[in-house]
Amino acid sequence: MARATPISPKQMQARGWTRVDPKPWTKLRARWVHPSGWRLIHCGHPTALHPWALYNPAGRMIRAGAAGPARNPDFGAAWDSLELASAYVATVTPASIPVRAGRCRVCGCVDKRACPEGCAWVDAKHTLCSACAHVPEGVFA
Numbered sequence: 317m318a319r320a321t322p323i324s325p326k327q328m329q330a331r332g333w334t335r336v337d338p339k340p341w342t343k344l345r346a347r348w349v350h351p352s353g354w355r356l357i358h359c360g361h362p363t364a365l366h367p368w369a370l371y372n373p374a375g376r377m378i379r380a381g382a383a384g385p386a387r388n389p390d391f392g393a394a395w396d397s398l399e400l401a402s403a404y405v406a407t408v409t410p411a412s413i414p415v416r417a418g419r420c421r422v423c424g425c426v427d428k429r430a431c432p433e434g435c436a437w438v439d440a441k442h443t444l445c446s447a448c449a450h451v452p453e454g455v456f457a
Contacts, residue, residue, distance in 0.1 A: 322399065331350075332351055333349065333356070333402060334348065334350075335348055336348065336349050344360050344361075344362060345360065348398070348402075352373060352405075355371040356369070356401055357369045357371070359394065366393040366394040366396055367395075368394055369394050370404070370405070372422065373423075374450075379391060379395075380396070380400070380401075388429075389424075408424070417442045420443065420445040420447075420448055421443045421444060422444065422445075422448035423445065423447065425447070431448075435447040
């Protein structure tokens with residue numbers, strides 16, 4: 317995965333992200349949240365090559381492999397930069413993913429690739445899995 321140019325806090329805010337870690341801010345303690353429930357957390361190591369952990373609204377860590385050719389969120393490492401992780405989230409928000417039967421509207425799992433912890437459908441339309449059932453209504457529609 318190619319290195320992205322650094323993104324400024326103002327650019328992150330323009331994408332809808334809010335920084336929530338206590339001030340005084342340092343990069344090593346950075347925590348960002350998105351209105352849709354996504355979270356980005358810096359690992360705290362000053363020389364980490366892949367320092368950003370990305371969590372979907374269900375609390376599942378989404379690795380950088382989600383943006384790779386296989387489109388698998390279980391592949392790869394954490395994210396190299398805020399730019400890459402926030403750009404990925406912009407591609408998977410509800411407006412960009414059609415809700416369809418057999419695919420969870422929160423985490424994107426399907427019958428043949430369930431959540432790592434296991435899940436089952438909790439709605440008749442098969443658009444919400446048991447691992448994501450606790451996500452508040454309106455976060456994803």
